[in-house]
Amino acid sequence: MKKISLTGIKPTGTPHLGNYLGAIRPALDLTKTYDAVYFIADYHALTTVQNGAEMRENIYKVAATWLALGLNPEESLFYKQSDIPEIFELSWALSCFTPKGFMNRAHAYKDKVAKNTAAGEDPDANVNMGLYCYPCLMDADILMFGADIVPVGKDQKQHVEFARDIAIKFNKHFKEDVFTIPEPVFAESTGVIPGLDGRKMSKSYDNIIDIFLQPKDLKKKLGKIVTNSQGIEEPKDPDSCNVFKLYKLFATPEQTEALAARYRAGGMGWGHAKAELQAVLEEHLGVARDKYFDLLSHPEEIDKILAYGKEKARVKSKAMMDKVRNLLGTY
Ligand code: TRP
Numbered sequence: 001m002k003k004i005s006l007t008g009i010k011p012t013g014t015p016h017l018g019n020y021l022g023a024i025r026p027a028l029d030l031t032k033t034y035d036a037v038y039f040i041a042d043y044h045a046l047t048t049v050q051n052g053a054e055m056r057e058n059i060y061k062v063a064a065t066w067l068a069l070g071l072n073p074e075e076s077l078f079y080k081q082s083d084i085p086e087i088f089e090l091s092w093a094l095s096c097f098t099p100k101g102f103m104n105r106a107h108a109y110k111d112k113v114a115k116n117t118a119a120g121e122d123p124d125a126n127v128n129m130g131l132y133c134y135p136c137l138m139d140a141d142i143l144m145f146g147a148d149i150v151p152v153g154k155d156q157k158q159h160v161e162f163a164r165d166i167a168i169k170f171n172k173h174f175k176e177d178v179f180t181i182p183e184p185v186f187a188e189s190t191g192v193i194p195g196l197d198g199r200k201m202s203k204s205y206d207n208i209i210d211i212f213l214q215p216k217d218l219k220k221k222l223g224k225i226v227t228n229s230q231g232i233e234e235p236k237d238p239d240s241c242n243v244f245k246l247y248k249l250f251a252t253p254e255q256t257e258a259l260a261a262r263y264r265a266g267g268m269g270w271g272h273a274k275a276e277l278q279a280v281l282e283e284h285l286g287v288a289r290d291k292y293f294d295l296l297s298h299p300e301e302i303d304k305i306l307a308y309g310k311e312k313a314r315v316k317s318k319a320m321m322d323k324v325r326n327l328l329g330t331y
Helices: 017-030 052-068 087-095 099-104 107-118 129-144 154-174 215-222 242-249 254-267 270-296 299-328
Strands: 005-011 034-039 077-080 149-151 183-185
Touching: 005 017, 005 129, 017 034, 017 149, 034 052, 034 107, 034 215, 052 077, 052 129, 052 299, 087 129, 087 299, 099 107, 099 129, 107 183, 129 299, 149 154, 149 254, 215 270, 242 254, 242 270, 254 270, 254 299, 270 299
Parallel strands: 005 034, 005 149, 034 077, 149 183
Antiparallel strands: none
């Protein structure tokens, strides 16, 4: 039997190249050797996305992204978190085994408190209970389906460690191996993925490049990547250039070397470099882009795929909840 790789993506906006390189591509690579359980974490997004139309649109975008990039819903479990009521039941049960101190120490919560305190505000200003209890819901996501590994970004390490700790605690308490002990795994480091302004690509810096853009929109977007003011004839340093840094993440070593040589030789302007970047992005993502926009124009297809995933996932989640309820005596 193959081991299980599980991860979720929050539908908080349009997936960008940073999400692709840091999370989606590595998770898809793991489907070759693991059984994949990949889902849309919509109730996690609810801590910030509180508009129905926006949530619905984001869910379709994340679903279409996974599918366009090749996640096979037949061979994997692919579902929407909110379709699995057992996850919320398990989340409550696990929260009763979770020391409150864990939540106090959770990075996202602590960061908010630190910012509020620095601004002279109430420490808990703008902290909703969803944000505070976020890790308990994530524990349920992970433990419900017996995840062996959880591919995530480094920022999620602590959350997976909470899930480990709670699983161990629960198993010990009931003297039974109810939950598999999950392990976080991190994508091979791609280094920082630069956004348009050279800072780390992030929605909060407003410097993202969407994974899927039509060629003319992509051209416009790449036009905004910040470069220096060197003229065409001047020799240029590839390694300090944001365009080159992005190029390198998609190109083969040979392509990378060839472009570096053109930088150093001079006679190549920023427009040329950006055209090379566009070409390599097109090569990688062009086919998937067409599939993505096709899916988005047929949301009923996405609905069907998610309904199928829900059916398959609930066979497992119901069995797990039966087991848990039996131990808790609530059954
Ligand atoms: N918290 C994760 C993030 O912000 C998303 C997520 C929700 C998740 N549930 C999960 C990731 C379970 C891995 C496993 O990226």
